[in-house]
Amino acid sequence: MTKPPLTLYLAAPRGFCAGVDRAIKIVEMAIAKWGAPVYVRHEIVHNKFVVDSLRDQGAVFVEELDECPDDRPVIFSAHGVPKSVPSAAQARNMTFVDATCPLVSKVHIEAERHHAAGLQMVMIGHAGHPETVGTMGQLPEGEVLLVETVEDVAHIAPRDPSKLAFITQTTLSVDDTSDIVAALQARFPAIVGPHKEDICYATTNRQAAVKAIAGRIDALLVIGAPNSSNSKRLVEVGRAAGCRYSQLIQRAADIDWRALEGAASVGVTAGASAPEVLIQEVIDAFDDRFDLTREIVETAVESVEFKVPRVLRQAS
Template sequence: MDGSPRWRILLCAPRGFCAGVDRAIQIVEEALERYGAPVYVRHEIVHNRYVVEGLKAKGAVFVEDLDEIPDTRQPVVFSAHGVPKSVPENAAARGLFFFDATCPLVSKVHKEAVLHHRRGREIVLVGHAGHPEVEGTMGQLPPGSVTLVQTPDDARSFEPANAENLAWATQTTLSVDDTAEIVKVLEDRFPSIVGPHKEDICYATTNRQEAVKAVAPRVDALIVVGAPNSSNSQRLREVAERAGCPRAVLVQRAADIDWADFEDARTIGLTAGASAPEVLVEEIIDAFAEKGGVEVELVRTATETVTFNLPKSLREAAA
């Protein structure tokens, strides 16, 4: 060997935590700081096992349903993905003390859906069945008010009650290109359909996909650090493959790497989904360094400056 590093890593920027994830984690940590353990969290606060385990160690208790929470004065936190309207209503009826960590960009989609409904429009939601964000958005309105469309074929076969009175919205973590294809089908079929004032797919999802598109054609393989149930992480893997990357893999952390995937690779792309902490990216760089040395090049396609305030009640408690 000539002493040069075995791998070159093209490190995507932006990557990792977005402002909504940052805020959600801060809400749980601040609630633990102010009120002590336990703090109950409905659903994984963000889709990342490392983050969830870290918060558990500090005293967070994760549940899937409010029924699992005993009668208590300890805080309850709703996850960043958003919840159906029935959840805060049930929490209030039980006298639970709760903080809503829903990402403000998801809350924007909720408000738009409610406004369309008030104006008598039938709503088409582009998203993935079973994802908590989709369940939260559909749960803002009475059953039957929202139709979920997952593919261009779904958009082609969708039959509205009134083709002249429609609106569309999307999950915030989708593939930008896939969504554009579905929306085009809807707009071609229903020219009067009303879209959001500002794109529903969030800035962080868009920016992370753009960074991957810039890197994907230049690498032999690409790693996305993220959880299998993280929509935005799965979309990064798909975007990489479509943008010309021969092999894109999703791993939760360094221990999950199948080194056979990188045996013949010389240049590797590395990014992280919006709920994956930077420490896991560093862990993967260290693992490659130990196996044969690395040279890291940062590939930046955007600079993010977005931040979101904590809920007013928590800011007041902190003050």
């Protein structure tokens, strides 16, 4: 039986970013150095396949530090943690490794610098997301006001409207965030912004690649986890760019083939915590069903690398 033709547009960059790559290496190197089990507070990155793979190697994932024994190493996830968490680990004389993405740490440092200068912070982010919780937890209670939408800007009540700065979660929609920033600047003209954009290079690049393919495709599939902020933003960016069928899938088994009937072109991208093996699995699934033409649409080349902490680079 002849397979129908289909063009698969592969967005690039897609998949793992430097911060995710570093976080996964940290867990693997910690297991190699100290043996299993190694505890990880929260999912190291938001991807079930990655977490299950590390669990098979000897990682134990917990939500809170009090679930960890004193005598085993614990790793803090790439999303960052409130200051109270490493303080509690130190008080218990625990061995701990911080896998916070350096670009998230940059936002933490920024918040502390503004706080030291007497400014109250406004954080643009998603309530309850581990990165938002971790960043807000760098400063004392009440020093960070959270806004999620343009509408929220009208309702915040800062201590002194002339002494404000803003920071953002690193995985937000570039376009949505710029609208919120504009609203903040309109209401608080003296508000201080970051020296350099807080939304990370990987989030920005993946969203730009989706915009580049959106006009050429009948459907967009984003490979990523349902709790992955940057993956969910890619789905939204695809829809906003004109792709009516824009769906998040965790892997090939989640593809709704009936929804793709009649499609001549499909775009594929992946969030920053989705491994290449899952991307290839999706490509192979299309190859099985269609006479496939593949086209890579590359909008940026990434060469960023982050070192793992010194404690893991030292010999056991």
